[in-house]
Amino acid sequence: MMKEKFVAIIGGGLSGLCCARKLHAEGCSWKIFEADSAVGGRVKTDELDGFLLDRGFQVLLDNYVECREQLNYADMDLRAFEPGALVRYQGRFHEFSDPLRKPSSIFRTLFAPMGSWRDKIKLSRLRRLTDPRQESSRTQFAGLTTREFLIKYGFSKRLIESFFQPFFGGVFLESDLRTSAGKFRFLFHQFGTGNATIPNLGMGEIPRQLVKPLPPENICLGVKVESVSRQGVHLANGDDVDADAVVVATDQTTAVRLLGEPEVDQPHGVWCVYFAAPRDERRPILVLNGEGTGPINSLCWLSAAADGYAPEGQDLASVTVLQDAGDSGEMVESCLTQLQDWYGDEVTQWRHLRTYHVPNALPKQGSTFETGSRNIQHSSGIFRCGDYMEYASLNGAMVSGRECAEEVLRQLG
Ligand SMILES: Cc1cc2nc3c(=O)[nH]c(=O)nc-3n(C[C@H](O)[C@H](O)[C@H](O)COP(=O)(O)OP(=O)(O)OC[C@H]3O[C@@H](n4cnc5c(N)ncnc54)[C@H](O)[C@@H]3O)c2cc1C
Secondary structure, eight states, X not given: OGGGOEEEEEOOSHHHHHHHHHHHHTTOEEEEEESSSSSOTTOOEEEETTEEEEXXXXXXXXXXXXXXXXXXXXXXXXXXXXXXXEEEETTEEEEEOOTTTOGGGHHHHHHOTTSOHHHHHHHHHHHHHTOTXXXXXXXXXXXXXXXXXXXXXXXXXXXXXXXXXXXXXXXXXXXXXXXXXXXXXXXXXXXXXXXXXXXXTOTTXXXXXXXXXXXXXXXXXXXXXXXXXXXXXXXXXXXXEEOSEEEEOSOHHHHHHXXXXXXXXXXXXXXXXXXXXXXXXXXXXXXXXXXXXXXXXEEEEHHXXXXXXXXXXXXXXXXXXXXXXXXXXXXXXHHHHHHHHHHGGGXXXXXXXXXXXXXXXXXXXXXXXXXXXSOSEXXXXXXXXXXXXXXXXXXHHHHHHHHHHHHHHHHHO
């Protein structure tokens, strides 16, 4: 019965792929129309001279519930970073970790100068407050931005600026911390209880694994959808494809255009600058700029966590810049100046590999954003999914895609 129904999915990012997987598993006919030449959307990995370059620094938190359901972690050969961070502050690097996760870091963390003792006690209490089982604490985050929550909770300006700002600025891709405190609550818990990981062969392994069980002939690459209606989709090449249901699985900016809704705020963008360096003893831990000066928000030695990212004898550093850089050549130069200040003369041996600018990296999700606030069904026969429906993340995109397919199946039932 379901085989007679046909669903047109626009977009082959993680949400579109997870929507297709569910429809496929239930025996429904479907096709993905993807404008790009490959699936994966915002999750792609390029190869350059034996280095694996993700299009923007991303990590998979291994306790994301939906990711665990959809992915086979063992096959992906996930490699974990050390919990916590090394924070550059007052001209030195200081370790800042959760002593419950990494007991050996307790003294270094307690004596790190970025926050007071009071801050550190509050930090350990925050762990309990962000636990999703503490349903009653949810109201403490409601209607606030992350910055407003951190101030209200009593953290010092010093800790907010030297730790929360670069850490969560790098997660939200905005350093003002205007993102909803609800999203902060969700992610603080995820970071506190799981590992930040990357697949040894790059983040592109995620869509590669998701697409594996799907018939390739159902995935139309290089096919852009121009408009949608309850009858089906109109392609940029002029063709029309009839469908019983249409799923818009694009980024939010494209989705509102296709669905004829009011424009949304410009998404957050980010720059990612890759450097090659001679192989050395380097720690697989996030390095944060806690000083607030210079272009760099954070740095990560990807090859220290996952040796597949760099060829023999070399290391790969990924540098994240949140400010709008304008000229990318000048930005690379100013990153190198700052890196020289951090790491000294060894930086003269580093080689700039490539710079990625991702202008459409994450949707803005401010203080009023709540998950589940948008209807999956837009109108008769037209449905939507994408990271912007949930707290935008790999996990959110996957949840949204699967839930959308469930709704489509119910309606077509
Ligand atoms: C730099 C960066 C860092 C990130 N860091 C993390 C992180 O550390 N952890 C985390 O969990 N998440 C992170 N994310 C977020 C995560 O990658 C995204 O939330 C998720 O990949 C979005 O998936 P999606 O399917 O909703 O959208 P997309 O990936 O945007 O997929 C939409 C697809 O639709 C296609 N499309 C658009 N218009 C059309 C059209 N007209 N016709 C046909 N096809 C169309 C696009 O080509 C694209 O393939 C990061 C994202 C970026 C960019």
